[in-house]
Amino acid sequence: MKFIFNGNFFDEADALFGKINRAFQLGDFISETVKIADGNLLLWEEHYFNLMASMRIFRMNIPLNFTQEFFEEEINKLARENKISNAKVQISIYRNADSNDLLTKSTVSYLIEILEEFSSEKYSWKKDVSEIEIFKDYTVNPTFFTQVNSHKPEEIIARAFMQENEYDDLVLLNPEKKIARTLLGNPFLIQGNHIKTPEISEGGIRSVTRNHLCNLIAKSEDFTLEETDIFPFELQKTDEVFICLESEGILSIHQNRKKNYTTEKTKEIFALLNSEL
Secondary structure, eight states: OOEEETTEEEOTTOOOOOSOOHHHHHOOEEEEEEEEETTEETTHHHHHHHHHHHHHHTTOOOOTTOOHHHHHHHHHHHHHHTTOSSEEEEEEEEEOSSOTTSGGGOOEEEEEEEEEEOSSSSOEEEOSOOBEEEEOSOOOOTTTTTTOOOOOHHHHHHHHHHHHTTOSEEEEEOTTSSEEEESSSEEEEEETTEEEEEOGGGTOOOOHHHHHHHHHHHHOSSOEEEEEOOOGGGGGTOSEEEEEETTTEEEEEOEETTEEOOOHHHHHHHHHHTTTO
């Protein structure tokens, strides 16, 4: 499958980077993922604003041509080249090593790639039997990583732990030992018709899909939504748990230790998520 680097198409096997690369050496990059549904970019304006906000936080030099229309056309160009109409696409922007003495003057490069192709324009519901555990080795930074999608070393360690122990996701905690997010996304706990999710300030990732889902739930007459701090023990008291996956959909969780969860209300939330496509 082809990808775009600085406006040009490349194959996955093509070598692009030399040994002096700030994204590779220092994690000096930001990214944003976008869902393409039937050839349309969903919630594109919000994703674009996220991308620009992340560049400003990193004090990157934003080129004048990095407009909303420019990236929209680049993504559509990539989709046409790969003959894809339903997919999850990632935009990555990194700082070049051409002005290390004054980073704000460095130029930037961008890469757009298709992370996953979907069979339908709808959001997906992953409902195979899945187990989640709490990751206690390291906490996440709630003040910085909530604002920007970038290199997160604690998530690399957590993913290795998850794979070694054959879990499907891990709960990540903030320094106050409250739930920040999970390795794969933002968690939602359902008890009756009441839904709780951690506030972004607790350490969640700034997610367009999460915000969209929260707005849909808040407007629904069937559920009440509470964005608040959540302690890990609450996982043992709730009826259902699902994870909101950015630009993808929902992952149902079925077990945490000896606690088993149902998915009845999650099915209704999934229908709600797809209601405005």
